[in-house]
Amino acid sequence: MTWICSRRRGRALLVAMAGLWLFDAAQADVGQIKVATGQVSVERKGQSLPGRVGLVLESEDVLRTGADGAVGITMRDNSLLSAGPNSILTLEHFEFDPTTSDGRFDARLRRGTLAVVSGRIAKKSPQAMTVRTPSAVLGVRGTEFVVSVDE
Amino acid sequence: MNRLACAAVVAAMLLAACAGPKETVVLLPNPGGQDTAVTVTQGTRQVVLAQPYAGARLGPNGAEAFPSNAQQVRAQYGPALAAQPLPPAQFTLFFVEGKDEFTDESKRIVDSVFAEIAKRPIADVIVIGHTDTVGNDAANDALSRQRAEVVRAAFAARGLASDKVVTIGRGKRELAVSTGDGVAEPRNRRVEILVR
Numbered sequence: 001m002t003w004i005c006s007r008r009r010g011r012a013l014l015v016a017m018a019g020l021w022l023f024d025a026a027q028a029d030v031g032q033i034k035v036a037t038g039q040v041s042v043e044r045k046g047q048s049l050p051g052r053v054g055l056v057l058e059s060e061d062v063l064r065t066g067a068d069g070a071v072g073i074t075m076r077d078n079s080l081l082s083a084g085p086n087s088i089l090t091l092e093h094f095e096f097d098p099t100t101s102d103g104r105f106d107a108r109l110r111r112g113t114l115a116v117v118s119g120r121i122a123k124k125s126p127q128a129m130t131v132r133t134p135s136a137v138l139g140v141r142g143t144e145f146v147v148s149v150d151e
Numbered sequence: 152m153n154r155l156a157c158a159a160v161v162a163a164m165l166l167a168a169c170a171g172p173k174e175t176v177v178l179l180p181n182p183g184g185q186d187t188a189v190t191v192t193q194g195t196r197q198v199v200l201a202q203p204y205a206g207a208r209l210g211p212n213g214a215e216a217f218p219s220n221a222q223q224v225r226a227q228y229g230p231a232l233a234a235q236p237l238p239p240a241q242f243t244l245f246f247v248e249g250k251d252e253f254t255d256e257s258k259r260i261v262d263s264v265f266a267e268i269a270k271r272p273i274a275d276v277i278v279i280g281h282t283d284t285v286g287n288d289a290a291n292d293a294l295s296r297q298r299a300e301v302v303r304a305a306f307a308a309r310g311l312a313s314d315k316v317v318t319i320g321r322g323k324r325e326l327a328v329s330t331g332d333g334v335a336e337p338r339n340r341r342v343e344i345l346v347r
Contacts, residue, residue, distance in 0.1 A: 032347075034236035034273060054273045070234035074347050078239045084231035099321075113231040117238070133174045135209050139190035144179035145200070146228040 030094040031057045031075035035082065039066025063089045065112065077103060079119030079129070087112025092132075096121060108132040113148045116140070174209040175227070176200065177219045239347040240267045243327075244302065246340040249285070251294070251301045254337075265309060267346045275347050276311070278302045280320045283339035284332045288322055296320030302342050 033040075033055045040051030043062040049055065051063060051071055063071055065087045072082035077096045083089045088110040096103035101124035107116075109131060122129040122140045129140040133149050180203035181187040188201040191214050198207050198214040206219040225232070242264050244257040253261075268274045280299035282291040299318035307313050328338045 032273070032275065034271070034347075035234045037234065070230045072234040072236040074236045074239065078347070080236050080238065082231050082234040082236070084228065084234070087231075099325075113228050115228055115231040115235055117235070133176075133209065135174055136176075136191050136193045136214070138176060139192065141186070141188040141190065143181040143187040145177060145189045146179065146224060146231065147174070147176045148227060149174050 028058050029056050029076065030059055030061075030091060030096075031073050031079075033057065033071060034074050035070070035072030037070045038068035038085070040064070040069045040071045057091060059091060059094050061091050063087075063091075075105065075119060077101070077105065077119035077121045079105060079121065080115075080117040081107065082115045083109075084113035087114065089114060100124075103128060105129045106132065109147055109149050110134065111149050111151050113146065115144070115146045117144050118142055175206060176209070177204060177206040177224055177228075179203065179224065236347075237271060239345055242267075242344040242346070244342045244344065245337060246298055246342070248283075248335055248337070248340060249294075251297045253301075253305075261305065261309075264306075264344055264346060265311075268311065271346070274315065276306070276316045277345040277347070278316055278318045279343045279345075280318070281325060281327070281339060281341050281343070282323050283336040284323045284326070284330055284334050286323075291322040292320055294320075295322045298340075298342050302344065 033051055033053055036051050036053050041064050042049045042051045042055060042057070043064065044058060057073060063083060065071055065083055065085055067085050070082065070084050072080065074080055075094065076098070081089065090108040090110065092108050093104060093106040101120040103121040105121045105128065116131060118129055118140045122142060126141040127139065131138040131140065131147060133147060138147065176189060176191055178187065178189050178200040188199055191198045191200065191207045191209065193209060193213055196213045198216055200207060204219045206217045207214040208217060242260050244260055245254045246252060247254060268276065278299045280295035282295050296318065299320055303313060303316045303318050306316060326339050327341060328336055330336050330339070
């Protein structure tokens with residue numbers, strides 16, 4: 001009996017995990033590059049794309065700016081992220097329900113400078129947006145801040 | 152010899168000070184005026200930045216709070232702040248009861264929408280149609296979609312490519328003014344337009 005129960009639970013977990021995976025794979029349009037100056041590239045699934053104005057972004061994209069580069073993006077929840085020169089910014093995870101504003105947004109700054117204006121996800125739920133640096137987790141309860149990481 | 156050792160210690164301290172922080176966080180003033188804060192968590196330690204220009208330097212010994220200011224922020228973050236996209240702009244157009252025709256006043260708002268689009272190197276536009284609570288769900292869903300499509304067509308007539316516009320119909324699900332069912336309410340017969 002215990003064995004049956006646990007097997008059932010295991011199967012439910014598998015189904016739930018498959019669902020999560022599908023949901024993640026569906027997050028193809030999470031934002032767009034609105035501003036780009038100097039050298040900007042986007043790393044996606046091992047490929048490097050030119051970071052031009054208009055490029056539609058996906059979860060897990062890594063944005064890199066050169067010594068003369070800067071990039072500004074608008075996410076689907078209206079969050080605004082902009083990075084200065086010599087920056088590496090990863091959009092680790094983004095999911096957003098435009099009807100309810102529920103979702104989750106995790107970004108990571110590995111290097112450089114970043115300005116953030118939080119959007120609907122953080123407004124709906126103060127735990128739902130984070131920006132990670134190499135040593136800390138920033139919890140975004142609202143609106144505007146800047147963060148830098150020197151190497 | 153003693154003096155030399157002393158000088159070496161002072162030099163090391165100066166160097167450490169010059170090396171500066173590896174990571175810095177500064178909360179900026181919020182023009183919207185709502186509550187604003189950033190929590191900085193390192194392991195089990197947490198610092199909360201809740202005042203404009205409150206800063207934290209993150210070192211091996213945890214987060215150390217410091218007061219920053221507008222000049223410091225401009226000096227360190229100028230290029231990042233200069234690359235910030237324009238904030239999304241929102242507009243509302245109102246409709247004649249039961250129809251997909253805008254009210255006269257709303258025709259003027261369309262001019263403001265186009266002014267906002269013109270400010271941006273690349274704009275995406277989201278058009279969300281709504282209805283009041285007169286009629287059933289199916290009819291209102293159709294009417295709300297039709298209203299959004301009318302706006303898309305009006306924008307296309309003024310030269311905005313249709314593929315730049317996403318239309319959504321929400322029927323009577325998201326009322327601007329909450330009413331009972333079957334209530335004709337002009338403020339609910341609307342289309343919201345978001346220019347990003």
